Amino acid sequence: MPLEFFFSPTSPSCRAVWMLLEHFKGCGADYEEKVVDVQSGAHKTEEYRKINVFEKVPGLKDGDFCMGESRSIAAYICRQLEDEKKQDALYPQDPKCKAKVDSYLYRDITELTKAFDYLNIGGVFFRGETNMCKEYEEDVKNYLDAVEKFLTENKFIAGNHLTVADFFAYVTTGLIYQLSENFEDMSSYPKILEWRKHISELSCHKKTYEDPMEMTRNAYRAKRGLQ
Ligand SMILES: N[C@@H](CCC(=O)N[C@@H](CS)C(=O)NCC(=O)O)C(=O)O
Structure with a gap:
């Protein structure tokens, strides 16, 4: 089954x-x-x-x-x-590698919530508001700085191979990058851009990320009166 x-x-x-x-x-x-x-x-x-x-x-x-x-x-x-002996597992068995993945996954709960607050997802989609909440912009920048630092030290979020942490970080960074007009220019985050390009080449990307994210972006911008 x-x-x-x-x-x-x-x-x-x-x-x-x-x-x-x-x-x-x-x-x-x-x-x-x-x-x-x-x-x-x-x-x-x-x-x-x-x-x-x-x-x-x-x-x-x-x-x-x-x-x-x-x-x-x-x-x-x-x-x-996954094969439990796989060295480059998406969810590693090795306690330290797994701990790094878990550490990002737990943190991501807070960072996704902050991204939602900054983008005012609730207000824009359910209360007819058109503003973002700028008071959270610094938090969002601090998050992107941390991700840039991870990716400066390693090729991926939790080490040198792709893990589930990358999928979650890709979604959270993408919400900020693709929905906020203030982060359209990500040139000060070259490692994030390079890593995003790599993930965008995965075969799952178009169906499960690109197409639904385009719908979300169009709906969000339309609700905010942006073209
Ligand atoms: N922490 C949960 C959050 C799930 C969640 O909030 N899902 C939203 C969709 S983004 C939902 O089901 N909303 C419906 C509702 O709250 O009535 C997870 O990561 O699975």
Whole structure:
């Protein structure tokens, strides 16, 4: 039975997991896409609560095992689909390598929330507001500086090979870079640009990142009255 992935294609919380599943699909591990219509409240039904009791996307079903929370879903998927002896695993077994990945994943929860606050995602999409919240701009810059530093020291976020941390960091940095007009010029972040180019060449990129992100960007800009 393939893994069943419950998600909304435009949700930033789902995107890294979707990229990961599509990446594994490219290596032969299939999964089933189950789109959850969050707009119509499909995540608040009795049926969906069996997948994720917190009524959030993403959710995952593996036989009769169900779980929520994107970062732990990503770790679980890797444990199920990766060869445990693999040296360059997306979710490493080695305690120190795994700790570096986990360390970014935990931090990413805060950084994604700050990016949401800065972009005023709630206000723009649900309350008719058109402003970003500039008071969070410094936090967002500090985050990008930290990512630039990681990528100056190593080729990827948590070391010298691609891991799940890269998928999550790609989504969070991308929200800032692609939605905020104040970060369109990323020339002071050359390592981030080089790393993003590398990830954009993965076969999962167009379907699970580029196309849905373009929809998100168009919707966000239209709501803010920008062209
Ligand atoms: N920490 C959770 C966050 C999930 C989350 O907030 N998902 C949003 C979509 S981006 C959602 O389900 N929103 C629906 C709601 O809150 O009613 C994760 O990473 O999985």
